[in-house]
Amino acid sequence: xxxxxxxxxxxxxxxxxxxxxxxxxxxxxxxxxxxxxxxxxxxxxxxxxxxxxxxxxxxxxxxxxxxxxxxxxxxxxxxxxxxxxxxxxxxxxxxxxxxxxxxxxxxxxxxxxxxxxxxxxxxxxxxxxxxxxxxxxxxxxxxxxxxxxxxxxxxxxxxxxxxxxxxxxxxxxxxxxxxxxxxxxxxxxxxxxxxxxxxxxxxxxxxxxxxxxxxxxxxxxxxxxxxxxxxxxxx
Amino acid sequence: xxxxxxxxxxxxxxxxxxxxxxxxxxxxxxxxxxxxxxxxxxxxxxxxxxxxxxxxxxxxxxxxxxxxxxxxxxxxxxxxxxxxxxxxxxxxxxxxxxxxxxxxxxxxxxxxxxxxxxxxxxxxxxx
Numbered sequence: 001x002x003x004x005x006x007x008x009x010x011x012x013x014x015x016x017x018x019x020x021x022x023x024x025x026x027x028x029x030x031x032x033x034x035x036x037x038x039x040x041x042x043x044x045x046x047x048x049x050x051x052x053x054x055x056x057x058x059x060x061x062x063x064x065x066x067x068x069x070x071x072x073x074x075x076x077x078x079x080x081x082x083x084x085x086x087x088x089x090x091x092x093x094x095x096x097x098x099x100x101x102x103x104x105x106x107x108x109x110x111x112x113x114x115x116x117x118x119x120x121x122x123x124x125x126x127x128x129x130x131x132x133x134x135x136x137x138x139x140x141x142x143x144x145x146x147x148x149x150x151x152x153x154x155x156x157x158x159x160x161x162x163x164x165x166x167x168x169x170x171x172x173x174x175x176x177x178x179x180x181x182x183x184x185x186x187x188x189x190x191x192x193x194x195x196x197x198x199x200x201x202x203x204x205x206x207x208x209x210x211x212x213x214x215x216x217x218x219x220x221x222x223x224x225x226x227x228x229x230x231x232x233x234x235x
Numbered sequence: 236x237x238x239x240x241x242x243x244x245x246x247x248x249x250x251x252x253x254x255x256x257x258x259x260x261x262x263x264x265x266x267x268x269x270x271x272x273x274x275x276x277x278x279x280x281x282x283x284x285x286x287x288x289x290x291x292x293x294x295x296x297x298x299x300x301x302x303x304x305x306x307x308x309x310x311x312x313x314x315x316x317x318x319x320x321x322x323x324x325x326x327x328x329x330x331x332x333x334x335x336x337x338x339x340x341x342x343x344x345x346x347x348x349x350x351x352x353x354x355x356x357x358x359x360x361x362x
Contacts, residue, residue: 039346043317044267049338050321051274052357053330060277068273069266117286136294147272154309155301188290 078217080111081144081194085220086212088121089199099123102194111143119144122185123196124222129176131169131222132185132193133161139187141194145217152221162186172223195220200228268313275320284323292319 040048054060084106088095098105102119106112119141122130134140135158140148151157151172160168165182169175176182185193197219203211218224279286296315305311325331341357349355 039343041265041267043271043314044265045339045342046317046321046335047267047270047274048342049335050324050330051270052342053334053338054274054278054324057330059283059329060274060281064277065270065273068277069269136290139290150309150312152309153312155297157309190287 078145078215078220079212080109080146081141081217081220082212082215083109084111084144084194085196085215086208088196089211090208095196098196106144117190117192119192119194120185121194121196122183124198126198127179128181128183129169129222130183130185130193130195131161131165132187132195133158134187135159135162136186136188139192141192141220144194145220149217169223172218174224195222197222197226200226202228265313268316271313271317271320275316278324278329283329284327289319289323292323295319296322 039045051060051062051065055062055065084098087109088098094105094108097108098121102121105121106119117139122132124130132140133152140152142148157168162184165184166176169182187193197215199211200214203214206214214226214228216224216226219226275289278284279289293316296319297312300311300315321332321335325335342355345355345357348358
C-alpha cells in the first residue's frame with residue numbers, strides 16, 4: 001500500500017492506506033500534510049457505521065467479518081474452481097460425480113457454499129457452449145471463483161447475455177460458431193452454475209496441477225476457452 | 236423483470252469495459268466493498284435474513300437504479316449493495332436509520348479529531 005502502513009497488515013490498516021490512495025488518485029493536490037486523518041468516502045463511513053452498530057449489538061462478530069473479508073480478498077479465487085475442473089479432466093469418475101451433483105463433488109475438495117445454494121456444473125462439448133449469468137442481481141459461484149468481476153455485475157452483461165449470448169461473447173473476445181449451441185444459465189439465490197470447459201488439445205502430458213493452472217475464471221463463467229499454453233506471467 | 240430497451244443497452248455496452256483476457260484483477264475496487272459484502276453474507280448466515288430475501292432486496296435496488304436511467308457498468312454496484320443492506324437491516328429492525336446516521340456522524344468526528352498516524356477510534360458510542 002503506502003509507507004504509512006508499516007507493520008500493519010490487518011484489515012483496518014489496509015483500509016486506511018487504501019482510502020488515502022483512493023483520495024490521492026481521485027483528487028490530486030488534496031493530500032497535503034494534514035494534522036488529522038483523511039476522511040473516508042461516504043459509503044465507507046456508512047459501512048463503518050453499520051458494522052460498528054451491529055457488532056456492538058452482538059448481531060455479528062468483528063472477527064467473523066475479518067475472516068470472511070480475508071477469505072475473499074486473499075484465499076478464495078478462481079483457483080478453487082480450477083482445481084475442480086482439472087480433476088474432472090483427469091478423473092472420469094469424478095467428472096461424472098461433478099455433473100451429477102456439483103455441490104457434493106466440490107465438497108470432496110472441502111469447498112462449500114455459505115447459503116446452502118445448489119451448484120450445477122454444465123459441460124462444454126464440441127457441440128454445446130455454456131455461459132452463466134445472473135439477470136436478477138449477481139449470483140455467482142463464490143466459493144469456487146472468488147468474487148464476481150465488475151463486468152459480470154453490469155446491466156449490460158446481465159440483460160444482454162440472455163437476449164444475445166453470441167453477441168456478448170463476441171464482444172468479450174470469444175467467437176462461437178453457428179453450429180455450436182449456446183446455452184445460457186441464469187443463476188438465482190437457490191442455484192449457482194459453473195462451466196466445465198473443454199480440455200484443450202495437446203495437454204495429455206500435463207499433470208493435474210499444470211492443467212489447473214491453465215483454467216481461467218472466464219473459462220468457468222463461459223466467456224472464454226481454455227488455451228493449451230499459458231502466456232506471460234506464470235505464478 | 237424489465238429489460239432495458241435497445242438504445243439503453245447499446246449505451247451500457249459502450250461502458251462495458253473490454254475484458255482483459257488474463258486479468259483476474261481486484262474483485263473489490265475499495266475495501267469498504269469487501270466489508271459490505273462480508274456483512275451481508277454474515278448477517279444471512281446468522282439467520283437475520285435469508286439469502287433469498289437478500290437477493291430480492293439487492294435486485295430491487297438494481298432495478299430502481301436502472302429505472303432511474305442510471306448508467307450502470309457495475310462500478311456503482313456496491314453502492315446499491317450498501318443501500319440494499321441498510322434497507323434490509325432497518326426493515327428487519329436490527330437497527331434504524333437514525334442510529335446509523337448518528338454513528339456515521341460519530342465516525343466523521345472521530346476522523347477529524349484523531350491525529351494522523353493514529354488509529355481512529357470512536358469516542359463514547361452514542362446512546
